[in-house]
Amino acid sequence: MTTTARAPSARVDNPLPTVSLSKSSPRHGEKVVVGWLFLCAAFSVLVTVGIVLSLIPPTIEFFNRVAPADFFSTDFWAPTNSGNPGFGVLRLIVGTLNVTLWALLIAIPAGLGAAIYLSEYAGRTSRKILKPVLEVLEGVPTVAYGFFALTFVTPILREIWPTFLPGRLGEPPGIFSAASAGLVMGVMIIPTVASISQDAMSAVPSGLRQAAYGLGSTRMQVATRVVVPAAMSGIVASFVLGVSRAIGETMIVLLAAGAAANLTMWPNDSVLTMTTFIARTSTGDIGTGTTTYYTIFAVGSVLFVMTFLMNMVSIALVRRFRETYE
Amino acid sequence: MTEPSVTHPYTPQQELPDHPVPVMQTRSLNVFYGGFHAVHDVDLAFGHHEITALIGPSGCGKSTVLRCLNRMNDLVPSARVEGEVLYHDQDVYAPSVDPIEVRRHIGMVFQKANPFPKSIYDNVAYGPRVTGMKVDSMDDHVERCLRGAALWDEVKDKLKESGYSLSGGQQQRLCIARAIATEPDVILMDEPCSALDPIATAAIEDLMLQLREQYTIVIVTHNMQQAARVSDRTAFFTARPDETTGNRTGLLVEFDKTSTIFENPSDQRTEDYISGRFG
């Protein structure tokens, strides 16, 4: 059929019948669905509220029984000692920082190095293989890392410890040590640091690199003097998130760092971290109304506040970075 | 089916009234994206069973105007529309109007053929199904629409195959079949041939001329020859840069019978564009 002429009648009659453009049905179902979807999205806020609500009342109850000064500014820790209890959380914080320090000594250089390699040196194919393998490290259950630290790293550390070192540092670690837990935790955190840092470096405009190469820079100079400074806020974000993960990690320290609340930064000592305390105490037989029970929540609050602040700093840094380059 | 001819022996001007009998109209249509003024004061009338072409350089707002006609601009969160868009004398932006209902009367064909990842049959049947349209036999209806889009002979033996199995031009005709399946009375086409080769383009142009028998068609095209070949009336748009921000705002320069626009334009800018001196 080929049209060569139009029917004149088509526009002689009135072509505009009245048409209803209002809703043909009220579509209540659609509103119910959207309402449900909204509730699900809002549910995530409820989870945060739930966390805060589960922490605050028992923490208040804890401070009704224990003076805040005894909690924050003493270093006497004996929460289960009924005769003379002590609640100096400083020991747990120092213990946590001890392990975190050794973890970061591994995770920051190795994670940053891996990120630089993946972003600036690796070709497309090798990056496609290396990155998923690196991410597998993040997927290994932490109980497996803990077992590895306890039964493999600790014996090796005891064997090869540099005993010629002077003083405390020369004593080989015992069955539990901050070093063993920290080293394994450090490897566990490498992918976190590497992947966020690499995202930041890859987002640095290639024009910057080309300008530097044009001035005769080597690849190493471009990486260290151009790309890393340009991606700095993203890199720092990855460090902060790494710290947050180290502070919040439980199973590795529970298995390998021990339970002695030593006030020490020596790597060869056993330490009690905040997470270890929460896990050990809450799995033991403790009555709901005891002060020890409320101590779990008070320590949990400290842990939550510390990690929350770091997460916020990390998120803010990543956002600032994105705003600069995207 | 015979291969469609590229040139059309069609000369409608003697039949065309001086002024369109409008199915749709825009009155002082202004469109903003956030603070950006995209289209300024457009007054157009789309005649019953006519093909109206919107032409102009890129960034002149012609696609924006088209998307206002069936409220597809609603999908852009920052978009704001002022003025009126009348369909059968009702403002489609009136508060009582449901945009979904508008789109059931005013169908759309997009720049890039976008069939659903479903069978050819389901692509056509989708619109009637979701709009709750009453059809006696869906099989007959699908056949009718595919015939209407000049695609039936090519696909009648493979209705269950994926819409993606078709060629680009066939996919675009499938999208037209899909659009007419909901029995709209206006069809909007946003550069429907820009991704197609000349043969497939000619097939679509032939189809448009057939469809005009039953539908009012508005087409955006950057191909002036296409506008000259198929349209009854042409609206020429241009873009004016803002003196302070440099943002380009689309303006309607001239709207008239296609023959007048191409042979005897009254505005110098139109003549420059038509003769290739600009754009």
Next chain:
Amino acid sequence: MNGANRVAVAGARRTTELRLDGSGRGGRWKGEVFRALLIFCLVIAFVTLLAVIVQASVRGMPRIDLNLITQMPSTLDRETSGMQSAIFGTIYVMVGLIVTVVPIGVSAAIFLEEFADGTKWWVRFIELNVQNLAAVPSIVFGILGLAFIVRGPLDLGTVAYAGSLTLALLVLPTVILASREAIRAVPTSLRQASLGLGATKWQTIWHHVLPSAVPGIVTGTILALSRAIGETAPLLLVGATVFVTYNPDGFFEGAYTVLPVQIFQWAVRPQEEFRILAAAGIILLLAVLLVMNSIAIWIRNKYTRDA
């Protein structure tokens, strides 16, 4: 030309080349060392990964046997003790987790991607909240579970579903973020085609967006579940701790334990037989994770090729 001359010429040419290299004296050497250091960083990670797997395999090999899956845990029969109750417990907890987290997570993702106006403060607040929740230490979710699910308002007691729900809250952000990514990848042209026909927004999502996003959602969900299946710390707080020598009676009845908790139970005991059992359990857990991840990768590859 004698030998000494040849050496001198070669030396001069090499020196000039090095100078023109732009890196100056020793620059190339420095660059190579730097590159080697970077590769070493990756090697640390990969060697450790390999060591974790090999050590568990070597240690646990004697107990990779049928008893491991058919027998209940026992402190007496160390040679034949298994982890059947933990396997069943893990299945119960995972099933409860899936039916809880998938509908909520996917729905939240649909809302945030398709309906929410990203310029509104409360939408940004929800997004920020999801991001933060993804980085909250897992043991804090254990505290939440202890206070709200096991005791407190829900008061479920230490049953399998308490574990499911606790883990559901833990991986909810991961499921939301992965599902959003999958939904965002669906081309806009598909949505426009459907809306242009007069379909409603929800019809468009249900008929077109979700079916196209399913492979991505499934992949992301499997990866989230593989995180949950290895989680230990929060479950210690919500009851999966006691030595359980029988399978769960149901989602809401009876004590339960799960694979990683059972592994932990054995790992802390000093006897060699239990350490071997722990290692065997780790191999089992890693094998399950390998299967889950392979399925996820298979789905991703299958559907990215087709599209």
